[in-house]
Amino acid sequence: MQARRIARELALLSISQLPPKPDRLTSQQLQSFIVAAVRTLTAEVHDSLETAAAELQRGSDRLLSSETRAVDLNSARAMVQDAVELTRTALNRMGAAIDLPEMIQLANQQEVRHYAIELLSMVQVHRPDIDSLLDECMVDWQLKRLARIDRDILRIAVAEMQYLGVPDQVAINEAIEVAKRYSGEDDYRFINGVLRRVSNRLKGESIEPEAAPEAIASQTAGEASEN
Missing domain, CATH: 1.10.287 (Helix Hairpins)
Structure with missing residues (x-):
């Protein structure tokens, strides 16, 4: 471990x-x-x-x-x-x-x-700056509306990427693993999407903001029913 x-x-x-x-x-x-x-x-x-x-x-x-x-x-x-x-x-x-x-x-x-x-x-x-960056990477959704545990997982990952020099992909993968242990069943998908957009933003690339968690859950359910 x-x-x-x-x-x-x-x-x-x-x-x-x-x-x-x-x-x-x-x-x-x-x-x-x-x-x-x-x-x-x-x-x-x-x-x-x-x-x-x-x-x-x-x-x-x-x-x-x-x-x-x-x-x-x-x-x-x-x-x-x-x-x-x-x-x-x-x-x-x-x-x-x-x-x-x-x-x-x-x-x-x-x-x-x-x-x-x-x-x-x-x-x-750095919480104000971290929260502002996360909000910028979500449209029709706000950080404060997420479950507390999901907000904190995102904050830790952004702190690692932006202030501690952890490679973006490492920080994202670790956040996903933590989310699988502590978050809701499909929340790790949303966290993955948000952090990838944060990574692109930090690199100066254009991004498409992440959809709301409910939209991702609905999409996942739809894919499951089709299968």
Whole structure:
């Protein structure tokens, strides 16, 4: 698991704690935000495992019910299917939780924390300019209308491209991966489109502003129905 990707996720989990005014924050303040983010990840591990255990228990109960309470073959089959789905969900949840301890361990490394703090600092100091640039790359839509998590993913990516010297394609790809983990099902498509237009704008190329998320969702649904 890449150290910088963990740093981006820490910054994303911390960014909501930033004050609204673009004032410079002390290193101690920024460190406290990161500590809170690590605690959030730790709590997520416990919650995921507890939920998975509960789902496994429910699956076991459904299997037992299929043997003792089913009145016919169809009802038994339905109960078994419910048990299988609950077990599958629990295993998927446990699989996701397996990555979290590694994230927490990496989050405590100095290199990871340093980059997370650098990201937070750049977003905080340059937020007005970052938000203005993002708004310019969207028509019939505004940054403030996006989900908070999507706004923050976009801000972090722009901060990397414009102020930290990260290659545009790297920043875009990383934002997409973070969006797949934390955003809505198809939101990463919208984020990808906006950031590509931001990249073109920074290079001085002409751009076509990104469509609203609903339009992208409708297009995706249409493509799925055609297939």
